[in-house]
Amino acid sequence: MNVTFALATARRILTQLRHDRRTVAMLVLVPSLLLILLRFVFNTEMAFSAAAPALLAVFPFAIMFIVTSITTLRERTSATLERLMTMPIGKFDLLLGYAIAFGLVAVLQVAVATAISLTWLGLEIDGSVLLLLLIAMLDALLGTALGLFVSAFARTEFQAVQFMPLIVMPQILLCGLFAPRETMTPVLEWLSNVMPLSYAVEALESVTRSNELGGTFARDLVIVAGSGVLALILGAATLRRRTP
Amino acid sequence: MTASLNARRIKHVTNSSAVVVEDLRVRRGTHTVLHDLGFEVPRGSVTGLLGPSGCGKTTLMRSIVGVQIVESGTVTVLGHPAGSTPLRDKIGYATQNPSVYADLTVSEALRYFASILRAPAGDVTRVIDEVNLGTHADHIVGELSGGQLTRANLAVALLGKPELLVLDEPTVGLDPVLREDLWLLFHRLAADGVTLLVSSHVMDEAARCGRLLLMREGRILADDTPAALRTSTGADDLEQAFLSLVRRQETLA
Numbered sequence: 001m002n003v004t005f006a007l008a009t010a011r012r013i014l015t016q017l018r019h020d021r022r023t024v025a026m027l028v029l030v031p032s033l034l035l036i037l038l039r040f041v042f043n044t045e046m047a048f049s050a051a052a053p054a055l056l057a058v059f060p061f062a063i064m065f066i067v068t069s070i071t072t073l074r075e076r077t078s079a080t081l082e083r084l085m086t087m088p089i090g091k092f093d094l095l096l097g098y099a100i101a102f103g104l105v106a107v108l109q110v111a112v113a114t115a116i117s118l119t120w121l122g123l124e125i126d127g128s129v130l131l132l133l134l135i136a137m138l139d140a141l142l143g144t145a146l147g148l149f150v151s152a153f154a155r156t157e158f159q160a161v162q163f164m165p166l167i168v169m170p171q172i173l174l175c176g177l178f179a180p181r182e183t184m185t186p187v188l189e190w191l192s193n194v195m196p197l198s199y200a201v202e203a204l205e206s207v208t209r210s211n212e213l214g215g216t217f218a219r220d221l222v223i224v225a226g227s228g229v230l231a232l233i234l235g236a237a238t239l240r241r242r243t244p
Numbered sequence: 245m246t247a248s249l250n251a252r253r254i255k256h257v258t259n260s261s262a263v264v265v266e267d268l269r270v271r272r273g274t275h276t277v278l279h280d281l282g283f284e285v286p287r288g289s290v291t292g293l294l295g296p297s298g299c300g301k302t303t304l305m306r307s308i309v310g311v312q313i314v315e316s317g318t319v320t321v322l323g324h325p326a327g328s329t330p331l332r333d334k335i336g337y338a339t340q341n342p343s344v345y346a347d348l349t350v351s352e353a354l355r356y357f358a359s360i361l362r363a364p365a366g367d368v369t370r371v372i373d374e375v376n377l378g379t380h381a382d383h384i385v386g387e388l389s390g391g392q393l394t395r396a397n398l399a400v401a402l403l404g405k406p407e408l409l410v411l412d413e414p415t416v417g418l419d420p421v422l423r424e425d426l427w428l429l430f431h432r433l434a435a436d437g438v439t440l441l442v443s444s445h446v447m448d449e450a451a452r453c454g455r456l457l458l459m460r461e462g463r464i465l466a467d468d469t470p471a472a473l474r475t476s477t478g479a480d481d482l483e484q485a486f487l488s489l490v491r492r493q494e495t496l497a
Contacts, residue, residue: 008359016347019384079343083400086309088332089360241327242313244272 001096005089009097013071014104027067027105031059031113035121045122052123053204054177056113056132060106060140061197062168068102068147069160076151082243091239095232099144106140107133127207135207138224139200143168145231152238171197176205196227262287262408262439263308268317270303277303279462280317285441285455290434292453293443294486300462301443302340305410308441309337322407333361336401340412340443342393343400346386350377350396353385354403363404371399374429376422390417398426409433409440415449427452447483458486465489 017024035052042048075081084094110133117123125132150167154160174184174192181192192198203220206213263285270278277300285291293301306312307319310327319326322334345353354368372381375395380388385396398414409430415423427449430440434454442453450456451470458466458473466473466489470482479485 005360008356012345012348012352012356015352016345019347019349078346079339079341080345082306082311083337083339083343083357084360085311086327086332086335086337087357087360088329088362242311244313 002090002093005093006096006100009089009094010100010104013098013101017101017105023067027063028109028112031055031063031109032116034059035113035117039121045124048121049123049208051177052117052121053125053132053208054175054201056110056117056136057139057197057200057204058172058175058177059113060110060136061143061200062164062172063109064102064106064140064143065147065168066161066164068098068144069151069154069163070157072098072148072151073154073157073160077156081239085239085241091236091241092232094239095145095148095236098148099141099228099232102144103137103141106144107137110136110140123208125208126211127209127213128211131213132204132207135200135203135221135224138221138228139197142196142200142224142228142231145228145235148235149231149238152235171195174198175201177201196224199223260284260286262289262322263441264318264320265304265308266318266320268304268307268319269315270300270307270312271315272303277462278307281462281464282317283457283464283467285439287439288434288437289454290430290440290442290452291455291457292450293441293457293459294447294450294482295445295459295465297445299459301445301459302412304459305337305412305441305443309335309410333404334407336403336406336409336411338398338401338409338411338414340416342397344385344393344396347384349382349384350388350399351381353396354399357400358403361404367403371402374402375399376425391419391422394418395422395426407438409438409442411440411442413443413445415444423449447481447486450482456482458489460490460493465493 035055038051038055039048042051114129114132118125118129146167150163151160154163174188174195175198176192181189181198184192199220203217203224206217261284265284266282268278268281269276281304293304295301303312307314308321308326310331321331324330345356348356350372351368354371358367372378375398377392377395377399380392385393388396394414394417398411401409401411415426418426430442434440444450453470455469456466456473457464468476473482473485474480477485477488479488
């Protein structure tokens with residue numbers, strides 16, 4: 001592992017984003033706009049406060065998944081990846097660079113969404129705001145890592161976009177946002193139990209509900225972070241220096 | 245006995261050849277792209293890899309830079325197996341389709357590749373000047389003309405201190421003046437000891453090379469100097485030489 005290479009890669013990706021102001025504006029503002037919309041759909045602060053924490057987990061996860069899978073696919077199809085693979089950079093350095101760059105974007109995205117939710121939309125949280133930001137960032141990293149991983153299985157941008165409903169939507173449906181996980185049929189509950197987003201949502205809900213964080217919270221954090229690292233390692237394994 | 249003979253042969257070869265290809269076979273799906281190729285590229289030479297589109301030039305170049313899955317045979321580059329770690333900052337590779345980040349400026353993209361190659365800070369301006377892109381250093385890569393893009397792509401390969409340059413069609417779409425400039429640059433680099441392997445499908449570029457590898461349908465038709473090829477085929481220009489080699493091969497087959 002070479003941190004210099006990872007940081008150079010992160011800087012390069014952030015520079016690419018800087019040239020694309022519209023994308024940056026959308027990355028930073030879209031989750032907040034959706035939360036504002038949701039606040040007026042529910043029309044009460046109480047109903048909003050119940051759903052908002054889960055969405056603070058879902059938005060960065062889903063958006064980072066799409067952005068990363070498209071960016072990585074572009075790197076593969078434009079042959080810049082092939083060029084990098086002839087150079088001294090390691091596969092994990094490259095993925096780490098991606099994770100750092102999109103992790104930073106995610107922090108910004110979640111910070112703006114959280115600030116707006118807390119100050120204007122009436123979200124009440126009992127726990128620590130910093131912990132909430134930490135979980136949301138881990139979530140975004142999980143989305144980034146999964147996006148990197150699945151981009152290996154997409155040959156075109158059309159296919160990459162289709163992975164979003166395939167990989168992300170089931171996790172959103174089963175994470176406890178639409179129905180409590182305990183009330184699901186055993187098969188669905190089991191599915192919900194093996195999906196990392198469920199644990200991210202659970203962790204966020206416990207942070208918003210109470211100041212007392214027990215072992216379950218720590219376990220949730222470890223599962224989310226661990227799934228992210230696992231997806232990054234699998235992603236590195238799908239990158240090949242030699243291709244057919 | 246055989247092993248020591250082989251060892252001596254390899255040692256001899258590494259001293260004089262930058263690239264040694266032996267019995268290289270590459271398949272893509274059911275189709276064999278390269279049929280047991282064998283040749284050497286002398287150090288410090290400008291070797292042209294010529295042949296019609298689709299004859300396997302790019303696959304051969306990818307095998308030399310170590311990104312192609314190879315079915316059998318060996319490729320030795322600067323004394324190391326192709327694609328091995330010690331080679332990764334010694335080879336400059338310019339892909340046929342420009343592989344430079346389209347949403348960065350020319351100098352931003354070069355700066356990134358320079359940091360991955362651990363090239364010195366002044367390298368970015370040096371390579372921009374070498375390919376005559378000084379006026380466009382701060383332009384977005386995606387907004388460059390075709391010829392400018394080709395040159396930006398070539399500039400990446402020149403970063404650092406490459407001992408071998410593998411350039412896949414580096415002069416396509418360039419006007420005659422720029423083409424002339426680049427060939428002068430290639431020969432200047434070769435005079436400094438850099439080995440260049442340059443592919444082209446235009447025969448009029450062949451005369452500029454010190455050595456030629458003529459390829460057709462995944463096989464090497466000829467491996468010689470331009471002058472020797474003209475003599476052996478009795479043709480005045482290299483295009484005719486190539487055609488007569490093709491005919492000779494077909495009558496043999």
